[in-house]
Amino acid sequence: MNSALLRLAATLVSGVVFGFGLSLSGMLDPARVRAFLDITGNWNPSLAFVLGGAVLVSALGVLVTRRLKHPLFDTIFHLPAHRTIDGRLIAGSAIFGIGWGLVGLCPGPALASLSLGLPATILFVAAMVIGMLIHDRLVDRKVTVQQPGGASAETRLSQPR
Protein backbone atom coordinates (compact mmCIF):
# COMPACT_ATOMS: atom_id res chain seq x y z
CA MET A 1 0.00 0.00 0.00
CA ASN A 2 1.29 3.48 -0.79
CA SER A 3 1.52 6.16 1.85
CA ALA A 4 -1.48 8.14 0.56
CA LEU A 5 -3.73 5.13 1.14
CA LEU A 6 -2.15 4.48 4.53
CA ARG A 7 -2.81 8.11 5.50
CA LEU A 8 -6.47 7.77 4.52
CA ALA A 9 -6.76 4.50 6.45
CA ALA A 10 -5.20 6.10 9.54
CA THR A 11 -7.60 9.05 9.20
CA LEU A 12 -10.61 6.73 9.10
CA VAL A 13 -9.40 4.71 12.11
CA SER A 14 -8.72 7.92 14.01
CA GLY A 15 -12.24 9.18 13.21
CA VAL A 16 -13.94 5.97 14.35
CA VAL A 17 -11.93 5.84 17.60
CA PHE A 18 -12.72 9.52 18.22
CA GLY A 19 -16.45 9.00 17.58
CA PHE A 20 -16.59 5.90 19.76
CA GLY A 21 -14.65 7.65 22.54
CA LEU A 22 -17.09 10.57 22.43
CA SER A 23 -20.03 8.13 22.61
CA LEU A 24 -18.56 6.24 25.57
CA SER A 25 -17.51 9.37 27.43
CA GLY A 26 -20.89 11.11 27.62
CA MET A 27 -19.68 14.11 25.61
CA LEU A 28 -22.32 13.37 22.99
CA ASP A 29 -25.04 14.37 25.44
CA PRO A 30 -25.66 18.16 25.51
CA ALA A 31 -27.47 17.85 28.84
CA ARG A 32 -24.34 16.28 30.41
CA VAL A 33 -22.10 18.94 28.87
CA ARG A 34 -24.25 21.76 30.18
CA ALA A 35 -24.33 20.11 33.64
CA PHE A 36 -20.51 20.02 33.48
CA LEU A 37 -20.42 23.74 32.67
CA ASP A 38 -22.94 24.57 35.44
CA ILE A 39 -20.31 24.94 38.15
CA THR A 40 -22.42 27.20 40.38
CA GLY A 41 -25.53 25.03 40.06
CA ASN A 42 -26.07 21.28 39.91
CA TRP A 43 -22.48 20.61 38.80
CA ASN A 44 -21.62 17.26 37.23
CA PRO A 45 -17.79 17.21 37.08
CA SER A 46 -17.50 13.80 35.36
CA LEU A 47 -16.66 15.25 31.94
CA ALA A 48 -13.44 16.72 33.35
CA PHE A 49 -12.17 13.12 33.18
CA VAL A 50 -12.82 13.13 29.42
CA LEU A 51 -10.54 16.09 28.80
CA GLY A 52 -8.03 14.85 31.38
CA GLY A 53 -7.82 11.36 29.88
CA ALA A 54 -7.72 12.71 26.33
CA VAL A 55 -4.93 15.21 27.03
CA LEU A 56 -2.93 12.53 28.89
CA VAL A 57 -2.86 10.08 25.95
CA SER A 58 -2.53 12.86 23.40
CA ALA A 59 0.50 14.20 25.31
CA LEU A 60 2.09 10.72 25.26
CA GLY A 61 1.58 10.81 21.49
CA VAL A 62 3.23 14.22 21.31
CA LEU A 63 6.22 12.93 23.31
CA VAL A 64 6.66 10.04 20.86
CA THR A 65 6.37 12.34 17.82
CA ARG A 66 9.21 14.50 19.21
CA ARG A 67 11.49 11.47 18.79
CA LEU A 68 10.43 10.98 15.18
CA LYS A 69 11.93 12.81 12.20
CA HIS A 70 8.61 12.56 10.36
CA PRO A 71 5.21 10.92 10.87
CA LEU A 72 4.84 7.26 9.85
CA PHE A 73 2.95 7.92 6.62
CA ASP A 74 4.00 11.46 5.72
CA THR A 75 7.23 13.39 5.20
CA ILE A 76 6.49 16.34 7.54
CA PHE A 77 4.45 17.22 10.63
CA HIS A 78 1.64 19.66 9.76
CA LEU A 79 1.63 21.81 12.89
CA PRO A 80 0.18 25.29 13.42
CA ALA A 81 2.58 28.05 12.44
CA HIS A 82 0.92 30.73 14.57
CA ARG A 83 2.59 31.55 17.86
CA THR A 84 1.01 34.82 18.96
CA ILE A 85 -2.09 35.12 21.12
CA ASP A 86 -4.14 37.69 19.20
CA GLY A 87 -7.60 39.21 19.29
CA ARG A 88 -8.90 36.83 16.66
CA LEU A 89 -8.00 33.82 18.81
CA ILE A 90 -9.59 35.23 21.96
CA ALA A 91 -12.72 36.69 20.30
CA GLY A 92 -13.29 33.54 18.25
CA SER A 93 -12.85 31.31 21.30
CA ALA A 94 -15.26 33.47 23.32
CA ILE A 95 -17.90 33.31 20.53
CA PHE A 96 -17.40 29.55 20.29
CA GLY A 97 -17.74 29.21 24.08
CA ILE A 98 -21.02 31.15 24.15
CA GLY A 99 -22.50 28.87 21.47
CA TRP A 100 -21.16 25.78 23.24
CA GLY A 101 -22.70 26.91 26.54
CA LEU A 102 -26.05 27.78 24.94
CA VAL A 103 -26.67 24.33 23.49
CA GLY A 104 -24.02 21.99 24.93
CA LEU A 105 -22.75 20.81 21.55
CA CYS A 106 -19.30 21.39 20.05
CA PRO A 107 -18.25 20.35 16.51
CA GLY A 108 -17.05 16.78 17.27
CA PRO A 109 -20.09 15.55 19.23
CA ALA A 110 -22.44 17.45 16.89
CA LEU A 111 -21.04 15.68 13.80
CA ALA A 112 -20.79 12.28 15.51
CA SER A 113 -24.40 12.39 16.72
CA LEU A 114 -25.64 12.96 13.16
CA SER A 115 -25.80 9.18 12.81
CA LEU A 116 -28.60 9.11 15.41
CA GLY A 117 -30.71 11.12 12.97
CA LEU A 118 -32.11 13.52 15.59
CA PRO A 119 -33.71 16.62 13.99
CA ALA A 120 -32.28 18.88 16.72
CA THR A 121 -28.63 17.92 16.11
CA ILE A 122 -29.13 18.00 12.32
CA LEU A 123 -30.44 21.57 12.65
CA PHE A 124 -27.49 22.48 14.90
CA VAL A 125 -24.96 21.07 12.41
CA ALA A 126 -26.64 22.90 9.51
CA ALA A 127 -26.36 26.18 11.45
CA MET A 128 -22.75 25.34 12.42
CA VAL A 129 -21.82 24.77 8.76
CA ILE A 130 -23.42 28.09 7.82
CA GLY A 131 -21.50 29.78 10.65
CA MET A 132 -18.23 28.31 9.35
CA LEU A 133 -19.05 29.41 5.79
CA ILE A 134 -19.99 32.92 6.94
CA HIS A 135 -16.62 33.20 8.66
CA ASP A 136 -14.46 31.66 5.96
CA ARG A 137 -16.17 33.24 2.95
CA LEU A 138 -17.21 36.65 4.23
CA VAL A 139 -15.25 37.65 7.32
CA ASP A 140 -11.88 35.94 7.22
CA ARG A 141 -10.62 37.84 4.16
CA LYS A 142 -11.10 41.24 5.81
CA VAL A 143 -9.54 40.09 9.07
CA THR A 144 -6.57 38.55 7.28
CA VAL A 145 -5.94 41.74 5.31
CA GLN A 146 -5.95 43.78 8.51
CA GLN A 147 -3.29 41.65 10.15
CA PRO A 148 0.10 43.38 9.83
CA GLY A 149 2.38 40.86 8.18
CA GLY A 150 -0.28 38.33 9.00
CA ALA A 151 -0.73 34.94 7.48
CA SER A 152 -2.03 34.76 3.95
CA ALA A 153 -5.11 32.72 3.13
CA GLU A 154 -2.89 29.96 1.84
CA THR A 155 -0.86 29.53 4.99
CA ARG A 156 -4.04 29.62 7.04
CA LEU A 157 -5.45 26.78 4.96
CA SER A 158 -2.38 24.71 5.64
CA GLN A 159 -2.94 25.04 9.36
CA PRO A 160 -4.00 21.69 10.74
CA ARG A 161 -6.83 23.11 12.80
Added chain:
Amino acid sequence: MSEYGNALAGGLLIGLSAAILMLANGRVAGISGIAGRLLQGVQVASGALFVLGLMAGPLVFRLLFGAWPSVTVTSSWPLLVAGGLLVGFGSRMGSGCTSGHGVVGLARLSRRSIAAVATFMAAAIATVFVAGYVG
Protein backbone atom coordinates in the same frame (compact mmCIF):
# COMPACT_ATOMS: atom_id res chain seq x y z
CA MET B 1 -18.97 5.45 39.44
CA SER B 2 -19.38 3.98 35.94
CA GLU B 3 -20.24 7.49 34.80
CA TYR B 4 -16.72 8.55 35.79
CA GLY B 5 -15.17 5.33 34.47
CA ASN B 6 -16.85 5.78 31.09
CA ALA B 7 -15.83 9.43 30.97
CA LEU B 8 -12.19 8.49 31.62
CA ALA B 9 -12.22 5.53 29.18
CA GLY B 10 -13.86 7.67 26.51
CA GLY B 11 -11.33 10.41 27.12
CA LEU B 12 -8.41 7.98 26.83
CA LEU B 13 -9.82 6.80 23.47
CA ILE B 14 -10.21 10.38 22.22
CA GLY B 15 -6.57 10.96 23.16
CA LEU B 16 -5.62 7.74 21.36
CA SER B 17 -7.41 8.98 18.24
CA ALA B 18 -5.47 12.26 18.37
CA ALA B 19 -2.20 10.35 18.93
CA ILE B 20 -2.91 8.07 15.93
CA LEU B 21 -3.52 11.05 13.65
CA MET B 22 -0.39 12.82 14.90
CA LEU B 23 1.92 9.79 14.75
CA ALA B 24 0.62 8.38 11.46
CA ASN B 25 -0.11 11.53 9.45
CA GLY B 26 1.45 14.36 11.44
CA ARG B 27 -1.93 16.07 11.66
CA VAL B 28 -3.83 17.74 14.49
CA ALA B 29 -7.18 16.08 15.31
CA GLY B 30 -9.12 19.33 15.28
CA ILE B 31 -12.72 18.80 14.24
CA SER B 32 -13.54 22.42 13.36
CA GLY B 33 -10.40 22.62 11.23
CA ILE B 34 -11.14 19.34 9.46
CA ALA B 35 -14.78 20.38 8.87
CA GLY B 36 -13.78 23.89 7.77
CA ARG B 37 -11.21 22.61 5.26
CA LEU B 38 -13.80 20.12 3.97
CA LEU B 39 -16.20 23.02 3.35
CA GLN B 40 -13.45 24.91 1.52
CA GLY B 41 -12.76 21.93 -0.70
CA VAL B 42 -9.31 21.37 0.83
CA GLN B 43 -8.17 17.84 1.80
CA VAL B 44 -11.65 16.58 0.90
CA ALA B 45 -10.96 12.83 0.94
CA SER B 46 -9.30 12.76 4.36
CA GLY B 47 -11.81 15.23 5.81
CA ALA B 48 -14.79 13.24 4.57
CA LEU B 49 -13.27 9.98 5.84
CA PHE B 50 -12.63 11.47 9.29
CA VAL B 51 -16.20 12.80 9.56
CA LEU B 52 -17.62 9.46 8.37
CA GLY B 53 -15.48 7.69 10.97
CA LEU B 54 -16.69 10.13 13.61
CA MET B 55 -20.30 9.31 12.67
CA ALA B 56 -19.53 5.59 12.72
CA GLY B 57 -18.43 5.89 16.37
CA PRO B 58 -21.97 5.94 17.80
CA LEU B 59 -22.85 2.98 15.52
CA VAL B 60 -19.96 0.96 16.99
CA PHE B 61 -21.21 1.96 20.45
CA ARG B 62 -24.67 0.67 19.54
CA LEU B 63 -23.28 -2.61 18.18
CA LEU B 64 -21.29 -3.20 21.38
CA PHE B 65 -23.82 -2.03 23.97
CA GLY B 66 -27.16 -2.54 22.20
CA ALA B 67 -28.29 1.05 22.61
CA TRP B 68 -27.44 4.47 21.20
CA PRO B 69 -25.41 6.78 23.42
CA SER B 70 -27.78 9.16 25.16
CA VAL B 71 -28.26 12.54 23.48
CA THR B 72 -30.67 14.82 25.34
CA VAL B 73 -31.24 18.12 23.54
CA THR B 74 -33.48 20.50 25.48
CA SER B 75 -32.73 23.71 23.54
CA SER B 76 -35.47 25.34 21.48
CA TRP B 77 -35.01 25.46 17.70
CA PRO B 78 -34.08 29.17 17.58
CA LEU B 79 -31.48 28.50 20.29
CA LEU B 80 -30.09 25.53 18.32
CA VAL B 81 -29.68 27.76 15.26
CA ALA B 82 -28.04 30.54 17.28
CA GLY B 83 -25.75 28.09 19.08
CA GLY B 84 -24.77 26.37 15.83
CA LEU B 85 -23.96 29.67 14.10
CA LEU B 86 -21.83 30.83 17.05
CA VAL B 87 -20.00 27.49 17.36
CA GLY B 88 -19.28 27.36 13.61
CA PHE B 89 -18.22 30.99 13.32
CA GLY B 90 -16.27 31.14 16.58
CA SER B 91 -14.37 27.88 16.11
CA ARG B 92 -13.16 29.02 12.68
CA MET B 93 -12.26 32.51 13.90
CA GLY B 94 -10.42 31.09 16.92
CA SER B 95 -8.68 28.44 14.76
CA GLY B 96 -10.00 25.54 16.82
CA CYS B 97 -12.46 24.07 19.24
CA THR B 98 -12.53 21.58 22.12
CA SER B 99 -10.57 19.01 20.12
CA GLY B 100 -7.87 21.02 18.34
CA HIS B 101 -7.16 23.46 21.17
CA GLY B 102 -8.36 21.25 24.03
CA VAL B 103 -7.12 17.74 23.33
CA VAL B 104 -4.15 18.41 21.03
CA GLY B 105 -3.19 22.00 21.84
CA LEU B 106 -3.02 21.45 25.60
CA ALA B 107 -1.03 18.25 25.05
CA ARG B 108 1.48 20.24 22.96
CA LEU B 109 1.55 22.95 25.67
CA SER B 110 0.67 25.49 22.98
CA ARG B 111 0.31 28.93 24.55
CA ARG B 112 -2.34 29.86 21.98
CA SER B 113 -4.36 26.76 22.84
CA ILE B 114 -4.07 27.31 26.59
CA ALA B 115 -5.42 30.86 26.07
CA ALA B 116 -8.19 29.56 23.78
CA VAL B 117 -9.29 26.82 26.21
CA ALA B 118 -9.32 29.25 29.16
CA THR B 119 -11.39 31.68 27.08
CA PHE B 120 -13.98 29.24 25.75
CA MET B 121 -14.36 27.47 29.10
CA ALA B 122 -14.96 30.81 30.83
CA ALA B 123 -17.39 31.95 28.12
CA ALA B 124 -19.30 28.64 28.19
CA ILE B 125 -19.51 28.59 32.02
CA ALA B 126 -20.70 32.22 32.03
CA THR B 127 -23.28 31.45 29.34
CA VAL B 128 -24.72 28.50 31.27
CA PHE B 129 -24.77 30.67 34.42
CA VAL B 130 -26.64 33.52 32.69
CA ALA B 131 -28.98 31.14 30.83
CA GLY B 132 -29.95 29.66 34.20
CA TYR B 133 -31.49 33.03 35.11
CA VAL B 134 -32.83 34.00 31.68
CA GLY B 135 -34.09 30.69 30.35
